[in-house]
Amino acid sequence: MSRTSSATFPGIDPASVEFLDRLAHRVQVADPDRILEITNAMTGEVMGTVPASTTEDVAAAATRARRLQRAWAARPVEERAGVLLRFHDLVLERQDEVLDLIQRENGKARRHAYEEIMDVAVNSRYYAHTAADYLKPKRRQGVQLSLTKVVEVHHPKGLVGVISPWNYPLTLGISDSLPAIIAGNAILTKPDQQTPYATLWAVQLLEEAGMPEGLVQVVTGRGSELGTPIIEHSDFLMFTGSTAVGRTVAAQAGEHLIDYSMELGGKNALLVLDDADIDKAVKGAVRASFSNTGQLCISIERIYVPDSMWDSFTSRFAAAAKNMTLSPKLDYSADMGSLVSKKQLTTVSDHVEDARSKGATVLAGGKARPDLGPLFYEPTILTGVTEDMTVFDHETFGPVVSLYRVSSEEEAIRLANDSEYGLNFSVWTSDPTHGRRVAEQLEAGTVNVNDAYAPTWGSVDAPMGGMKASGVGRRHGEHGIMKYTESQTIAVERLIPVGAPDWLDAGRYAKVMTGALRLAKKLPGVK
Template identity: 75%
Template sequence: MSATITTKTALGSVNPTRLDSLVARVETVGERPALVVSNAMTGDDLGQVPRCTPDDVAAAASRARAVQPAWAAMSFEHRAAIMLRFHDLVLKRQNEVLDLIQLENGKARRHAFEEIMDVSLNARYYAHTAADYLQPKRRQGVQLALTKVTELRHPKGLVGVISPWNYPLTLGISDALPAIMAGNAVLTKPDQQTPFAALWAVELLEEAGLPAGLVQVVTGSGAELGSAIIEQSDFLMFTGSTAVGRTVAGQAGERLIDCSMELGGKNALLVLDDADVDNAVAGAVRACFSNTGQLCISIERIYLPATLWEEFTAKFAQAARALTLSPALDYSGDIGSLISAKQFGTVTDHVQDAKDKGATVLAGGRPRPDLGPHFYEPTILTDVTEEMTVFAHETFGPVVSLYRVATEEEAIARANDSEYGLNFSVWTSDPERGRSVAARLQAGTVNVNDAYAATWGSIDAPMGGMKASGIGSRHGEHGITKYTDAQTIAVERVLPVGAPDGVSPALYARVVTAAFRLLRRVPGVK
């Protein structure tokens, strides 16, 4: 039984003139060859962007730096008003960018809408919290009342953002929003396969009142522009593979600039023996197949107790087969296309390798050229063993492997047995048991009775990876303070730190020792 098919495809609100107006935002210092952007649904040409060079990156950085000081001098209230107008414009104009996201990336519209929610949430959150996070703060001085200490937060200056193709709007602009609220300029490079959604977002920011030129967009490949962006930036935000992340971190380290990175994952879902199977199946469908599996925090491994194996696998396979694959630019489809021939090849190779080495396909396992060149059915595998590529390597597609475990302890141990630790999921009828299990899992985010949206959408809390899945985090306080430099100013009043004139060092040491012993017992003294 195959997945349901729909074949309606349209260009929606996207037209060549509109794309040309977005591309005009990319400034180059001379004529540049064009990079063709493909329609992921059909493989046809969608549009073109300039193939920027390191010289273009340097010129863009210079333009952004020229605007940044005046922006940093603006009040938080002024910045917040712009961010909230942007929030409103994103919601009002969502249909035009939803079409863009679907055509660039191939995803189903329901998953494209998650990007609208994410960008709106980030804009609203940092509009309301930036001032509290970044305002001057009093700190305890070494001599208590005699030392007045203030912590200040200064913008880094120019923040570089290198984003991937899987969430072109979210990752193209959401990480830039707190950087902007902190008073920085931004130099951003969206993936060359998905530049238009990021360009659309920058256009809306300026329509909302952001100074023209504060956010600069360059287009081209990471291999050609990545080093130049790192060279020009004062901080780097990177989302991509762990392999590239190691290179990026090394280059940032050479320049002694800080960076934050969300990298790869081989995420696990644990179904505990008291879980409601129907709820767990519905959650697993969302966890594994949202965004056609092209989601850094999607699930590629599921661990099941023997007591639930038969019921869960039967219902999960049935649910996967019932999903609607569709290229339509509306909400009718459950699953869209993979983005490219390259990603399609990776998914195909991983599944074929597993089948050749003895894996069993419970559902899917087939391409769907009748829908488009990059469509692939949601696929469930069992009997996966260590020699198969899919066992430990990230597939980044609609493919999940199921494993039987004897105990909760085994499930935790096997979930943790990975170089990655990005996002895990736990399903149980006992929330406290779920919280206890979650705390033992080596992942930056763990969702109990949810796939991934609960932690991702709770942007007051940090989101990042453990182990080889990243450095630093986005969201919450760290999501904006990382874009600033901390400065401590201490003003001494009456007496300096050290022995006053006329007091011997020995006497000073005895007095300070007695004072420290006393302060040790005073509540509130740190």
């Protein structure tokens, strides 16, 4: 078992250090002297340390998890559901603990950190109430109809590997594991090296809620070191991250013949239709573009505005962005927080400066705010973006959005679809029927009409995922739990087997069955 230092780090009170130290103890490693420093994104100061797991630590964690998995899967699904319901209550009761954690390790504003609380609660409740129905054996039509009794049953995959990013450390650190857990699996999870504490906190609460200690094993460290061994030891992989890394992960998973689900990158578009309410569209665009400091896979980086609304929309949107409150405070006063790392700050700055140097206009923002903290950057709006600029088709993953003027709805749809990505789009209109008609023409896994991203993400009964280079598979809904299972078909023949019986020659059997097949086509209820 590893230990972290209990020394008082700058900017963190001793009680918090002790709390973080207890969380870090949950990561079991062979060498406790190998550690990673975790930085407070708001201040740039070290807030604690966690073990730096090795390839051998991953193998040991996988072994520990597998020892518990069969007994867990043997429990009635109702018992497993009870754990998720108690976890739901604990998350809501103790949310202030993890809200502070999320803000410190990620840098986001508290209002956006709270979205993670809602997400975890909704997923816990949903799968606790639906898992039994999804997982129960289902009758299927047999080849010989009533003579063939066919049942589809589902078994847990076994050990599910989860590799999650830093931008939503609680949501992506645990929500994808919840359906896998209730389906009877053990979990081997690696949160991003920058944001491990929220995941460790969630695992602690799951165990307090009644999940067997050790069923979810957490390893901490660099993805470049731990990603491959996690894939090698898993029976299924859930990955959220960049498209570039996703391609590598998919190739490795393919080598080991394990299935996977991935949410990857995006260059998401918002379309303002010519019948939209401008004030509502502006408010929605602010939320769509700058929530979570733009570090949101489903946030908007491209906005298409019709000629007739261009002047009015751009001026109001720029004013709204300039009016936003940026703050490092651990309360609900801020509209936007900071970026997560120097790497992200560099990417955002480089994209904006490249666009500016090539002729783009900065309508709002466009500079860092070191007076607020080392990683703060203003909400930024660009116009005049052209194809030779990096920001045109590369994901910035920060508080930067480009506006494009269009002459028709058809042009807006064509340009929005002209991307290798297709994760989440947004459409604004005064006519919901019009909005849905446009939405169905957009090449994205989710489309929100008159909202930014929350309805499709939060409606967990419906699938969520990306088209094209934005992902493979889906989270949420039926797919979100059944992907963590192996389907098995059991067919029991009654009276006679499929095929010619001994007392009927093959030619006569063929004629009889041909007539039976023609009759079956006419029978009601036969598929």
